[in-house]
Amino acid sequence: MSRITLILLQILVAVVSIAIWYVLTTYPVFGKMVLPPFFFSNPLDVANQIVAWFVSGVIWKHLWVTLIEALLAFVIGSTGGVLVGFWFARQPRTAAVFDPYVKMVNALPRVVLAPIFTLWLGLGIWSKVALGVTLVFFIVFFNVYQGVKEVSPTVLANARMLGMNERQLMRHVYWPSALSWMFSSLHTSVGFAVVGAVVGEYLGSAAGLGYLIQQAEGVFDVAGVFAGMFVLAAFVIVIDMLVSVVERRLLVWRPVAETRA
């Protein structure tokens, strides 16, 4: 399938879905509306809402807040994950002691932490950052831990025979290996940083995409809810594309994996 055909088909899916949505919310079938507009809105209203947001400029403030929250959550969460992952991998005894607690905290659904963070950190951005951090930290932590643990024994023996001391092993072997594992989970961890921010906003805040959706829902403005979801989806796709670019730059040494046809 050529690139152009592929893109045309992808657009076709969107057009057909939106057309079905439009028809079913606008024209009654056998005298009955299949998708009542009160619950499903309709594409025109949603599009109008999105345009209105961008024209008036209110959306930028909310996008900006969500972006900052996600970014902070990502940076803080991955820094912590890298440090602790490294530390545990090099100190098996410490890792063994903390193992049940790490598993316990990781098993906890993070949403239940949101009220606690709101109590501790208030309604501002930091309670959302904290929620994102708890999601990002564990993904990065487990990947770095694995990356350090699973350095090929042959590469390690080779490094030793080439005269590397502990510090050089860290720099030339463990660190690049851990980083490559971390970057392989970049899409997931960046995605979770956004999830943390939006869920946090949804549960209580004064700004952000989650706040926007929550506000619309509060007044049964279904068009507003859908519009918020579309903006959020577009936002995530743009971020994901940026991550792909970064990934390609940083992991040039990796064999190209056929992830996308």
Next chain:
Amino acid sequence: MAASASDNAQQKTGAAAIALDQVSVAFRLAGGGVYTAVERASLNVADGEFVSIVGPTGCGKSTLLNVAAGLLAPAAGRADIFGVPLGGLNRQAGYLFQADALFPWKTALENVAIGLETAGIPASEARPRAQDWLKRVGLGSFGDRYPHMLSGGQRKRVGLAQVLIRDPKILLMDEPFGPLDAQTRQIMGNLLLDLWSADRKAVLFVTHDLEEAIALSDRVVIMSAGPAARIIGDWTVKLTRPRDIAEVKLDQAFHALHREIWQSLKAEVIKGYEQTEGG
């Protein structure tokens, strides 16, 4: 003419590059019990000598090599390097591994230069020397490639340069050309002999390929099938140097020696197969 005692402490002149004396290696098994891989093996490699160890698969050839490298401590016996007992890693040796051992996140050039950089030589000096070595192994224009972009044979060439750039006194090689196809093996063998003849290092070369061993070496040592593998034979190869791997195999003397060694190796190979295949 009292020889100074201080000489003995550092490096005995005339001492063998590698002297393994009654070395035994045992591994603790996961389910309890002990597996003896090598039993009382003694082996000398003189300075500048090319010695191959040949034996059936899984006989503990690599184990013996790891003892000489200091990667593995023997359960009994001793290992001397130039007359000095080996404690810890063998700093005088370069090791070419069977499996891929290049750093996948470094380019070919960086991979070769790293051995110098670990020794404290600044990158500005190490890089040109690494480039020079890449040229010597025939990869002058491949410096910016990452290992996954190179073929198996090219990766071995980079590995060879990575080890030789540090100018080790001893070269340990663990079936380095094992994964390569027959043609590439021959080319790599000739490259190795070329580089080796420039400044003869002591070489301990492990292989399961008797032809390769005879074509390359000054001496061929045969190990029995494991467990508790022993050294059961030691032949001197009296073929003239410089050799060409392909041509030397047509030599009468080569065939005579091959037949002679194969007679004693055959029984061990069959024994080895029965143990691994037949359970």
